[in-house]
Amino acid sequence: MRYADSLGLPPLWVQLMFVLGPAIIMVPLQWRSIQKARHHWPVYVAVGFLVAAGLACFVLGLLFGSVSKTTVLFYLIPIWVTIMGRMFLGERNNMSRWCAIAAALIGGCFVLQISPLDIRLETADIFGLASGMFWAGGAVILRRFPEVEFRNTTCTQYVIGVAMMLLAVWILEVPTPSVDVVIATVPVMFFAGACVFLPIMLLLFRISQYLSPGLVSILMLSEILVAVVSSSIWLGEVISLWQALGVVLILGAGVFVAFGDNVSDDNNRALETAR
Secondary structure, three states, rough: OHHHHHHOOOOOHHHHHHHHHHHHHHHHHHHHHHHHOOOHHHHHHHHHHHHHHHHHHHHHHHOOOOHHHHHHOOOHHHHHHHHHHHHHHOOOOOOHHHHHHHHHHHHHHHHHOOOOHHOOOHHHHHHHHHHHHHHHHHHHHHOOOOOHHHHHHHHHHHHHHHHHHHHHHHOOOOOOOHHHHHHHHHHHHHHHHHHHHHHHOOOOOOOOOOOOOOHHHHOOHHHHHHHHOOOOOOOOOOOHHHHHHHHHHHHHHHHHHHHHOOOOOHHHHHHHHHO
């Protein structure tokens, strides 16, 4: 996405092309399945809208607000899903889960090199805050309906995402990129969106149907680690001591929750069913 932006593709068009490729692939494959499962349409639309809205708000936050603050606000997801899981799924979260969430979030701030005490929210930061809340809502609904076909949900999410980004481009009057820029960016965006990110979304949606959304969201913080490591390899960015400490905190929280936390009996039964 950074590469496409460097070629002159506006950020909103970058996100549009990022979701357009997977949508083109998924619609022909899942159309009949979606048509047959009409009783699940409300779930498809609800999850698709919330996840697509979360990604759209994240992109808008990066565009109009602070990159670091938007990222930190997005990764407040573990807090929102833990609260929503308690309210709508009846999950019981002990103190160890909250300690793991705190450690992971502090580690995220270290990695992003931002102090939580110095964060001053501005109007544009509402996009970052909303992105995490929308995503959390989608994750909770996925967990509530494990019988729903996850491929159909993923397809719906991409279609709604394309519609949202087209609407944002139209409302914000983002200029249409030149043909040369489109031709230069289509291959890399298609590869990134359809060959790399689409399988990840399918896997993430499937896992979210069987594991606690709080656990999944904490493990999602590993994305920050990959971003830092990959930027140090490909962009030449140097990892500081504080960032290294943040990496340790995030990994420690993920390992602790994955192997040391008490997962509910309901989750255990769901895992056995999945196996």
